[in-house]
Amino acid sequence: MCDRYKQNTDGDALAEIFRARRRTRKKDPYGIALPGAELPVIRENSAGRFMDDLNWGFTPHWAKNDKESRFINARAESAAGKPSFRDAYRLRRCIIPADGFIEWDGRTSPKTPYDITLSPPQGFGFAGLWDRWTNPATGEFKDSFAILTIAASPLLAPYHDRMPVMLSAPADIDRWLAKDTTPESLADIAARAAAQPLDIRPAADTGKPAKVESPRDTAQGSLF
Numbered sequence: 001m002c003d004r005y006k007q008n009t010d011g012d013a014l015a016e017i018f019r020a021r022r023r024t025r026k027k028d029p030y031g032i033a034l035p036g037a038e039l040p041v042i043r044e045n046s047a048g049r050f051m052d053d054l055n056w057g058f059t060p061h062w063a064k065n066d067k068e069s070r071f072i073n074a075r076a077e078s079a080a081g082k083p084s085f086r087d088a089y090r091l092r093r094c095i096i097p098a099d100g101f102i103e104w105d106g107r108t109s110p111k112t113p114y115d116i117t118l119s120p121p122q123g124f125g126f127a128g129l130w131d132r133w134t135n136p137a138t139g140e141f142k143d144s145f146a147i148l149t150i151a152a153s154p155l156l157a158p159y160h161d162r163m164p165v166m167l168s169a170p171a172d173i174d175r176w177l178a179k180d181t182t183p184e185s186l187a188d189i190a191a192r193a194a195a196q197p198l199d200i201r202p203a204a205d206t207g208k209p210a211k212v213e214s215p216r217d218t219a220q221g222s223l224f
Contacts, residue, residue, distance in 0.1 A: 002126070002147050002164040003072055004206065005033050005101040006115070009123055011040060011051070014097045017123060018042045018173070020051040032102070032205065035072045041130065041145055042095040044177040054094075058146035059133040060084050066133050066142050074129055074146040076165055076190040080183055085146070088129035089186075093176055094145055095125035095167065102203050105159045113203035114159060118168060118196055127165035127176050127190060153194045165193045 007030040015022035024040045033039050038053040057070035060083075069084055079085040100117035118124055130145040148165040156163050167173050172189050175181045 002101050002103075002149060002162075003035055005096075005126070005147075005164070006099045007031070007033050007039065007097060008099045009097065014040055014123075015051050018049070018051065018095065018097065018125065020049040022051045024051055024053050026053070033098075035070075040097055041128065042097065042125065042173075042177070043092075043130065044179075049177070051097075052143070054130055055142060055144040056147075057144055058084070058088075058129065058131060059142065059144045061087075061131050061133055063133055066135070070144070071146045073149045073162075073164075075162075076127070076148045076150045076187070079129065079148065080186075085129055088131045091179070092130050093186075094128045094130045095173055095177060096128045096145060096147060097123065097125050098166075099123055101164060102206055103156070103160045103163075107158070113206045114200050115203045116156065116163075117199045118166060119199040121199055122168060124166045124168040125173055127167055127193070148190060150190050150194050153196075153198065155198050155200070159200070163194065165190045166196065167193060168196070 010029055011022050011024050011027040020042050030039060035056050038055050040051050041054040042051050057072055059066050059070055063069050074085050080089045100115055102113050103116055104111035104113050127148040128145045130143055132141050132143050134141045149162045150165055152161050152163045176189055
């Protein structure tokens, strides 16, 4: 499970790294991201690749209200067949820019938090899914996302049994976002991500709730 991650790169740099047009309101880094915050997410459609603010806590488009089914993670092994995620897995994949994530070692009491990054440390993107829930009373919408997870690599398994799918190769990021990528290729991307070397060290800070910026500009929704 991934419920806290680090995003320490400013918005303009993220847009350049992921070759996306920045439409996020906040340029400064978010620091430590927590569920419920609006965070930069990379999406792609026929008009191009964009970086927008999405809420971390996936609400399916068919939910009765935006408080239902707010998943922060989705299992890569089963997302394609789960009612909550199967449409998004097929049509609405995304990349969540990150510099690392925080996990707790349950073997200690109290649990010990660790910073986990790729080795050598570098920026990457979590493989994710997004969906849009529309308020039937007002017509306003909320876009939200979940982070894909896989079984932990042997290096991380002593700390936790799951880990997020971390993509650093531009080719894998492009394939994850592409609409015509086959389910077999998606599964291969997720599986190979678990083999990457990691840097694991005690966390100096586990973070405070991320600030939520001004209300979403619903006009941008016409592009997706």
